[in-house]
Amino acid sequence: MLVLLAFIIVFHITSAALLFISTIDNAWWVGNNFSTDVWKICFNYSNCTTISEDATEYQAIQATMILSTILCCVAFFVFILQLFRLKQGERFVLTSIIQLLSCLCVMIAAAIYTDRHEHMHDAAEYLQLDFKSGYYGYSFILAWIAFAFTLISGVMYLVLRKRK
Incomplete structure (x- = not known):
């Protein structure tokens, strides 16, 4: 049971790490000398421009x-709390939800993002970037x-279910 518990904890921490990296890092759409994410457009990999506040989809x-x-992160803390609070045989329903x-x-x-990243073409044309040649x-x-x-x-x- 300890091996299963360790696997679940590592799996959850890995999920959180993936979420942090994908949210923060600037590599959602990449092309020749530019990259974009949900926060900004960077050309020459150093000159960055924030995405317009008018872009409500972003x-x-x-x-x-x-x-x-x-x-x-909240689910992880709720899991740890439920691990010590739930009675034996109960499910981690709140953590699951x-x-x-x-x-x-x-x-x-x-x-x-998949649907709306094409609206970045206007900003890319302004910055003289070949946005269409990029990739995810x-x-x-x-x-x-x-x-x-x-x-x-x-x-x-x-x-x-919580077991011995």
Whole structure:
């Protein structure tokens, strides 16, 4: 049982780390001499311009990625609390619900980014960047991997019963 518990804790911490990296790092859309994320556009990998405040879809992405990271961390603390408080044989339902909400937030953010990153063309043309020649960066891919990890851990907590 200790091995299973250690695996669950490591899996959850890995999910949180993936969420932190994908939210913070500047590699959601990468191209020749530029990279973008949900916060800014960087060209020549050093000159950065923040995304316009008028771009409400990016504010939605920012908010849901931050919320997913916070929910994942809260779920971990709730899991630790429930680990010592729940009676034997009970399920970690609250932890599961919080983790599945984190999963939902990541999915929403990545889906909005997939749909709306093309609106960055206007800003890219202003900065004289060839935005269409870019590709999804590793932060975007990590966000989708974090989605899978949080979904799996949310289901694991739902199924998991506290045993001896």
